[in-house]
Amino acid sequence: MKEQKIILENIESFEPKHIFECGQCFRWDKQNDESYTGIFKQNVLNVKKDKNKVIIKGICKNDIKDVVYDYFDFATDYNKIKEKLKNVDNYIKESIEFGNGIRILNQDLWETIISFIISANNNIPRIKGIIQRMSKQYGKKIEWNNNEYYTFPSCEELSNASVEDLRKLGLGFRDKRVYETTQIINTKKVNLEQLKNEENTKKLREQLLELPGVGPKVADCILLFGLKRWEVFPIDVWVKRVMNELYIKNSDEKKVNNTQIEELAMKKYDKYAGLAQQYLFYWKRETA
């Protein structure tokens, strides 16, 4: 395949570091020149910001213009949403200013499901390593600039991996969960195309929760990152921490009720809770 390239000028709300290091994705790596290279679907792209220009080049299955428009969510007006959120209070305002270039990527549903099952009680460097090894073992190779990249394995490709195979790749206790969820999806006991057409977010969430390894937090991440449901507010240790410190002020963080956090988030951020969560997560993690 031939390399394609696109240059975006005077684009606002686009900062590679913010986008790729806010915890939503696991397959983008920083290069020596501060650009980021990543793999999604059958594409390998490098993203470099130079003043007010964003230069994106790489190997794309389709026209890079369309691929980039969809993946980087150019249909959404982030400036407008940020202005609204900044009026909520000074805490969210500060977190938005800190991570002002965040965008929520439109990621593949299948990859999002498996990636966030792997994320359970895990840290980001290790999650990235596991996914990299899984892709190398079961995905397809793409060559570009004398480097080898591997696509995230399709459900069918991953169904060739046994529980023991997965354990060898370092998944730990998540091996069984990934294995079983892969079988369920591969045999269409849960049909992902059908899930994409479900309009009711609550019903959608209930179906996701039936997958092994998918609990409340992982389900919310799948809804937000794989199904464009911005009204959900995934609560992990970092978000729990920041919400407790800012608003709830319970001396024992572990005793904070998730329901209380959720209600607070709905009241404050409403249909943009998911984006607000990303600003808060990135802010807290980077300044910790």
Place this chain on the structure above:
DNA sequence: ACCCAGGGTCGTC
């Protein structure tokens, strides 16, 4: 060397 925590979930009480 030792301990702790990490984008939680699951089984059990």
Place this chain on the structure above:
DNA sequence: GACGACCCTGGG
């Protein structure tokens, strides 16, 4: 509804 167990790894 609470509580402990759970693979493994990087960082203190």
